[in-house]
Amino acid sequence: MPEPAPTRVARVDDSGVHLTSAQDTVVDTLFDGRRIWSFWTLRDTRPGDAGQVAEWPPALRRFLEGTTQLSVVEHVSGHVLFDEEVTLGSSADRIAVVDSSGRPLGIDKSNRITTTFDTRDRDQTAPLLDSTEQVLSALLEAGVDAFPVYGTLLGAIREQDFIGHDSDVDLGYVSRHKHPLDVIRESYRLQRYLRERGYSIDRYSAAAFKVEVLEADGAVRGLDVFGGYFLNGRLYLMGEIGTPFEEDWVFPLGTCTFAGRTLPAPARPEKLLEATYGPNWKVPDPAFHFATPRTTYRRLNGWFRGTRVNREIWDGRYRQLRENLPARRPSALARHVFKAEGTMARLVDVGAGRGADPLWFASKGVPALALDYSRGAANAVQRQADEEGLDLEVGWMNLLELRSVLAQGARVARLPGPPTLLANHLIDATDQRGLEALTRFARMTLRAGGRMYADFETLRPGERPAPPGPRTATRPKNAERVLQTLRDSGAVIVHTTQVPTSDHTEGEGSERPVVRLVAEWRK
Amino acid sequence: MAEVTREGAGGPGSKPGLKARAVERMARAVAGERLDALQRRLEDLEAEVQECRQLNIRLAEVVDLVEELLLPIAAQDEGKIAAAVEKYNRTI
Numbered sequence: 001m002p003e004p005a006p007t008r009v010a011r012v013d014d015s016g017v018h019l020t021s022a023q024d025t026v027v028d029t030l031f032d033g034r035r036i037w038s039f040w041t042l043r044d045t046r047p048g049d050a051g052q053v054a055e056w057p058p059a060l061r062r063f064l065e066g067t068t069q070l071s072v073v074e075h076v077s078g079h080v081l082f083d084e085e086v087t088l089g090s091s092a093d094r095i096a097v098v099d100s101s102g103r104p105l106g107i108d109k110s111n112r113i114t115t116t117f118d119t120r121d122r123d124q125t126a127p128l129l130d131s132t133e134q135v136l137s138a139l140l141e142a143g144v145d146a147f148p149v150y151g152t153l154l155g156a157i158r159e160q161d162f163i164g165h166d167s168d169v170d171l172g173y174v175s176r177h178k179h180p181l182d183v184i185r186e187s188y189r190l191q192r193y194l195r196e197r198g199y200s201i202d203r204y205s206a207a208a209f210k211v212e213v214l215e216a217d218g219a220v221r222g223l224d225v226f227g228g229y230f231l232n233g234r235l236y237l238m239g240e241i242g243t244p245f246e247e248d249w250v251f252p253l254g255t256c257t258f259a260g261r262t263l264p265a266p267a268r269p270e271k272l273l274e275a276t277y278g279p280n281w282k283v284p285d286p287a288f289h290f291a292t293p294r295t296t297y298r299r300l301n302g303w304f305r306g307t308r309v310n311r312e313i314w315d316g317r318y319r320q321l322r323e324n325l326p327a328r329r330p331s332a333l334a335r336h337v338f339k340a341e342g343t344m345a346r347l348v349d350v351g352a353g354r355g356a357d358p359l360w361f362a363s364k365g366v367p368a369l370a371l372d373y374s375r376g377a378a379n380a381v382q383r384q385a386d387e388e389g390l391d392l393e394v395g396w397m398n399l400l401e402l403r404s405v406l407a408q409g410a411r412v413a414r415l416p417g418p419p420t421l422l423a424n425h426l427i428d429a430t431d432q433r434g435l436e437a438l439t440r441f442a443r444m445t446l447r448a449g450g451r452m453y454a455d456f457e458t459l460r461p462g463e464r465p466a467p468p469g470p471r472t473a474t475r476p477k478n479a480e481r482v483l484q485t486l487r488d489s490g491a492v493i494v495h496t497t498q499v500p501t502s503d504h505t506e507g508e509g510s511e512r513p514v515v516r517l518v519a520e521w522r523k
Numbered sequence: 524m525a526e527v528t529r530e531g532a533g534g535p536g537s538k539p540g541l542k543a544r545a546v547e548r549m550a551r552a553v554a555g556e557r558l559d560a561l562q563r564r565l566e567d568l569e570a571e572v573q574e575c576r577q578l579n580i581r582l583a584e585v586v587d588l589v590e591e592l593l594l595p596i597a598a599q600d601e602g603k604i605a606a607a608v609e610k611y612n613r614t615i
Contacts, residue, residue, distance in 0.1 A: 180583075184583035188583070188615075195613070299576070303576050303579050396612075403611075404615055407615065410608050411608050
């Protein structure tokens, strides 16, 4: 059989790496000798004028201004395909792919820009290893035998060390429970156990969460913990695995060596690695993509997911802003509520975002509670309120997690005086499940009096709802359907009106019609 | 690995290949409307299966909450009830 033509790189320019390749090969792109990005020569390219072109990942583009010694190297063989001084953009500077503190960044396998392990030395990874051992030990105390999974297990078994192009530590455990309901309850119990010991937890799904660990150098590090369980001879492990598997390939746990530490491991780690990365798991692939079967997605989605709709969008928006105080300009709805209600026992802003409205109410002497599912979004407002001695509390509630709605509802119902609920562009930012959860919260908290005020964008007459886009945080709603959902939950609609375009507290305004409604639940 | 949040019901989609399209055309010529009806029924069944799966989270949430709050409520201790509600909110 003739050898396939080797991969040849013709040039590298502002659009990407131009090459010809007959065989899919994984290659690294190095800037001044440091790996920045890896891609497959067929899978990740499109036809270009000189054969194929691998376009720069969007996350990398903002760095591509200046000159660098650019090399393209076959990852497995180390064969150099290209090595030249290249100038990109119009700057004469040296290209520096670093964060604001000067730490080197690279593109991980999900095309995100992050600090990968190949740029960190032993001193820098030691705190992460300490955190890993600490969380493994806390999980063991909590009653599950956790061990490294995904890239961390791959590194431990293949290289006894971090994988250079990896960027985080992943832990997992296999529950002894055999029913998804019990697996979920166990995951909640683990979360509670870790929270009580001071860890911050951010939940990905009903069976996976991130544990935030404060490291010795002051940095906060997130370690992912993936739950799994056996069902009918198959191992299901969040977030990608659903495969025939023997229980004695997991239990009793053995050990592995990872960067000089001894950590727990499944009894047959190679079996789990094969289930995760396929039979070629021993061959390094810095641009690996999971090919998870549709049936596995559907099972994991159906059992465990659905509680984080649009979280990435809101978290992304607030990440840059949450430590900065928002302008002290109340929303149109907040001004309306203050005028209509006068004295209020308490203002509860559901979907408060950065908390500009609750801060404004608190500064006017109204005790305020700011609730949102994006953690930390109102950090700056909380600090400011504390400094000024204002009666403002920031709490967490996720309309897509029933337990949080029930628990927060029970809590607010116990506070003195009937609350006034504010939902400023919340209804158009959530789905039907979220709307129904909002009505549940309102029914619980307004039983003894008080009103809910809401503004939301509506569809124009005859307009059909647009399909959700990947970056669309709000979608206009059918006003009649919203009102019917409220009525179905026992609401009395006191007032509805169409208002001129009202401002969003967060995000950009729009020219859409906005409905303002006032409702009571006294049944 | 970072957990990817796949909230949609489906998975990664792909366009059917030449062979699949030829099979589809042939099946359509033979089965016609019945094929459409079966496809619709399959979609309905898949949706129903997901609805059943999604009950796990709802029920687990309720059981978790009841378990954590029922004991202080059964003890009829107002202070313990308030503390249990506060703690539940703090640790989720």
